[in-house]
Amino acid sequence: MSLRKDSYQALVFDLDGTLIDSAPDIAAAVNKVLERRGWPTQGVAFIETFIGFGPRRLLLDMFVALGLPSDDATVDEAVKEYLDNYNREPAERTLFYPHVREDLEALHGAGVRLGICTNKPQGLSLKVLEILGVAPLFEAVVGADAAPVCKPHPSHLLAVAERMGITGEVWAYVGDTAVDQATATAARVPFYAVSWGCGKQVAVESKWRLDRLIDLAANSRLVQGR
Known part of the structure; x- marks a missing residue:
């Protein structure tokens, strides 16, 4: 160095x-996942703390932190939905x-x-x-x-x-x-x-x-x- x-x-x-x-767009995609399941939506600042390791870790770590179901099937389904949401609006915000x-x-x-x-x-x-x-x-x-x-x-x-x-x-x-x-x-x-x-x-x-x-x-x- x-x-x-x-x-x-x-x-x-x-x-x-x-x-x-990109945190606002990521948060919007995540909150659609939470909302569809009847789970509380979260603020951008909170969701931003989980960004960095990729979509699966983002959702898994966040679900664990919030005390939400975090089994493989739940997370896998959430990741697919999250990516669908994000791909529809990748750079709106x-x-x-x-x-x-x-x-x-x-x-x-x-x-x-x-x-x-x-x-x-x-x-x-x-x-x-x-x-x-x-x-x-x-x-x-x-x-x-x-x-x-x-x-x-x-x-x-x-x-x-x-x-x-x-x-x-x-x-x-x-x-x-x-x-x-x-x-x-x-x-x-x-x-x-x-x-x-x-x-x-x-x-x-x-x-x-x-x-x-x-x-x-x-x-x-x-x-x-x-």
Whole structure:
């Protein structure tokens, strides 16, 4: 991790909570599952605490926390319904975090290669990126169901690097959770935590915390025009 921040040739990002605030759409899909079963609906802030390990863990952990039925059959049915709900409205309420879109475009324009490693399902990830108009910026997107194992297993992150053809110490991973941090650590890849959303809760030294994504670009001041 001795590589200078201004020398990265490629960056791989987590998606939810790092680039986009998708919690309102995820919560809407979850609450439809709860409502149909006559269970109490939950606030976005509560549901957001379970995001990060993929749909099944989200629902299983939430059901357990709420004291709801959590047997395999119940959870499996709920996951299918949740994904159906989410696919119908994948980005109705989803927004980029401040400056993220412009920074992604600036990084891409500066020649930095971009990828995504996310525990969101592959189809949903691609659909959301397409709707938000940033799909062309990313060389590789690997969702949880597009890799043999998903985060926090390092193979998920390394699968993105393999698809992009990047090796060695020329790239870094950017995320917002301890799951992302553990994934990067296991893959022996430099990790940066964003300073927004849940990212501020991830314990990293100040040099590994980002206020802007563009700060990872070479000559970032020139790219930003500041």
